[in-house]
Amino acid sequence: AQSVAQPEDQVNVAEGNPLTVKCTYSVSGNPYLFWYVQYPNRGLQFLLKYITGDNLVKGSYGFEAEFNKSQTSFHLKKPSALVSDSALYFCAVRDIYNQGGKLIFGQGTELSVKP
Amino acid sequence: GAVVSQHPSWVICKSGTSVKIECRSLDFQATTMFWYRQFPKQSLMLMATSNEGSKATYEQGVEKDKFLINHASLTLSTLTVTSAHPEDSSFYICSARQRGLASTDTQYFGPGTRLTVL
Numbered sequence: 001a002q003s004v005a006q007p008e009d010q011v012n013v014a015e016g017n018p019l020t021v022k023c024t025y026s027v028s029g030n031p032y033l034f035w036y037v038q039y040p041n042r043g044l045q046f047l048l049k050y051i052t053g054d055n056l057v058k059g060s061y062g063f064e065a066e067f068n069k070s071q072t073s074f075h076l077k078k079p080s081a082l083v084s085d086s087a088l089y090f091c092a093v094r095d096i097y098n099q100g101g102k103l104i105f106g107q108g109t110e111l112s113v114k115p
Numbered sequence: 116g117a118v119v120s121q122h123p124s125w126v127i128c129k130s131g132t133s134v135k136i137e138c139r140s141l142d143f144q145a146t147t148m149f150w151y152r153q154f155p156k157q158s159l160m161l162m163a164t165s166n167e168g169s170k171a172t173y174e175q176g177v178e179k180d181k182f183l184i185n186h187a188s189l190t191l192s193t194l195t196v197t198s199a200h201p202e203d204s205s206f207y208i209c210s211a212r213q214r215g216l217a218s219t220d221t222q223y224f225g226p227g228t229r230l231t232v233l
Contacts (some may be wrong), residue, residue, distance in 0.1 A: 036224070041120070043224040044159075044206050090158065101212070102149060103222055107158045 002095045004074075006106035011109055013081045013113050021076040021109045023091030033074045034103065037087045044090065050074060056066045056080040061085070081113045116141045119211050121225035128199055129233055136194045136228045138209030144189040145211035149222065150182070153206045157189050187213075199232045206230075 004025045014021045016052045030053055036044040048059025055067045073076050074091060088110050092103040118141040129136050138148060146167050151159040163179075165171040165186035173179045179204075183195040193209075196203055208227045213220055 034221070041206075041227065043119070043226040044210075046221055046223060050220060088156075100162055101147070103210075104160055105158045108156075110156070115132065 002034075002093050002097070002104050003024045004091045004104060004106040006089075006091055006109045008109050009107070010110045010112065013111070015083050015113055015115050016080050019036055019078050019081040019085070019111065019113070021089050021091075021111060023074045023076065024027065025072050025074060025091075025093050027093055029096060031074075032047075032066075032096065033065075033067065034092040034094070035059065035076050036090045036092065037075075038108075039087045045078070048055060051083070080112075083113050086111055086113045116170045117141075117211070117213060117221075117223040119209065119223045119225040121209055121228050123228060124226060125231075126229045127233065130200050132196055133195055133197045134199055134230060134232075136196075136207055138194070138211065138225050140190045140211040140213075140223070143211075143213045145192075146189065146214050147212045148186055148192040149210040149212075150184060150192075150194050151208045151210065151225075153198075155206075159208060162194075186233040196230065199230070201232045204232045207218060217227055 034049045036045040038044050048057050050057050050067045058064045088108050090108050091106040120139045122137045138155040148165050150162045153159050162177045163171045163173045165184045167186050171184040208223045209225045212222050
């Protein structure tokens with residue numbers, strides 16, 4: 001079965017510092033991985049995805065993620081955090097064995113960036 | 116990027132009434148749409164997958180007679196919560212996938228609908 005795990009419920013970072021939001025995956029076959037961000041009372045916004053190719057994926061708002069096959073990880077990173085990055089972040093994997101190709105989400109990590 | 120809208124953004128209704136939520140893909144055709152439910156500070160729970168022109172596929176434990184889903188066109192899917200009760204109060208989010216390869220394409224999410232049942 002396809003699954004993702006986000007081991008941290010909350011991450012606290014000072015503005016200007018680098019941030020990392022962790023995600024590990026368990027899949028059969030090739031992983032198709034995604035990161036989304038959710039602001040309060042809003043839907044999810046797509047940040048980036050890994051399908052194939054370079055292990056370092058660049059996305060929206062200065063975010064990037066590194067695909068690491070040996071560690072089965074897909075951590076989200078940003079070199080310099082902004083207060084406006086504070087939000088709920090979800091990692092997801094596509095269930096390629098499901099006809100609809102549904103996304104399976106991690107439990108989410110709340111990022112708090114303090115001035 | 117692709118835009119998905121939802122209407123209404125919030126709704127308050129009395130127990131026993133039915134509520135319809137619309138999900139539209141504004142600038143692309145979506146053969147597949149997904150409906151999720153989210154509780155505060157929690158992850159998204161997939162309720163059902165709908166394909167244009169066919170019946171929706173419901174996840175285990177989701178009552179299909181209570182949560183009616185219609186996907187009549189490539190740009191519109193609706194979720195109707197029938198005979199709503201307070202326990203149905205939640206944040207409902209739809210998502211649409213562009214036509215194309217199912218495995219590699221991106222799902223775009225609507226802004227969500229906050230349902231409160233009194």
